Amino acid sequence: MVGPITKAGKSKKDKKKKKRVSAPLNEVQNLVQKTLASDQDEEVYQISSGDDDCSKGMKKWITEYHQSRPGLTVLQQRIDDFITAHEEQLEQERREKEARLAEGGWTVVVHHKGRKKTTDTESGITVGSVAQAAVEDKMTKKKHKELGDFYRFQKREAKRNELLMLQSKFEQDRKRIQQLRAARKFRPY
Template structure:
């Protein structure tokens, strides 16, 4: 019998509309059910965060609850060295506001069924490797080398993590207060230097020095804004005082004009009486 001329098709990556590549996920090697991850290269022009480089960040959709950040690091390490992994309950820009807080001071995260993830690789060549992974070759989450706890074991682990050791808590608090004191000292030193640079002389003049070529204009400091506000308040008070004295002067002028008019009417009556008596001699 002649061999069949039909060639077996080579397994290829599955790409769906929207540019997402479908990765098959399997909890363990003995599991029958499979889960689908949807990955895409993260390219958001409006985001300028250094935590998510546009050429090395992978956006992951449909992440199951048993897949933690550590598990994602192990899953995607086969495509290249992973720099960081971030899981969120909804996609959005990364916001860096204030000092980084320890897990002891963060509110409890709400449990979600499916979440989103951002995987940052060390090399940009890892992104095409992930997107070209065959769909029929699943990624195994739980192995003997990397076990993942689920069910009652996961709940016990979460309950155990809620207990805080006093020595660890004290260490975190001391580190936070040290950073806080350093930031306060830097802020006070900066305000002191700005106050010295913008200090007024006896006549109210501020010395302005010319910076180096190409230097940007220095924004107004808080101390300068306070001095400007105080000047405006003093100017407003002087204006109100001047208006008060002007009002007094205006009333005085009105009274003087009224007296002059009264005297003028009295003079007219006296002249008319003299004319009637023919005793008015103006010359």
């Protein structure tokens, strides 16, 4: 329910609320004016907004994040440098190990990966490795043979077809030989 209406068209409650709100604002304004008057004599210290200094807070975390994740080219360069350094270290360790064994009187046998030929120094015999293409060809033929006839009836049909082909070739050869004999003429000299 709304309170009684006054001359200005506002209720008494609205005026009271306005007075209550305006009273603290006047006190705050007076306090601000007093502090400004007293601060004019003293030095003013300002707190930085953090734009210039990235050593604290969220900006620090963001800069650390971006610095810890470089671009792809930088990352690839770092990886390449690490790999080459690691390979050099392994090679150095291998050389040191071989040198220690050679000093002890041991014969160091070295395996050459991917070597194609071996030559015996005493006899001069050269032994070549098996060609990779030949091995692959043999394996493919073996697979086709294994997969070709799985069931017994397939094996029987394959044998029957082979016999029929051999018979037809035999008949063709017999006819050809008869034709050659008929075409022969007696030539004693």
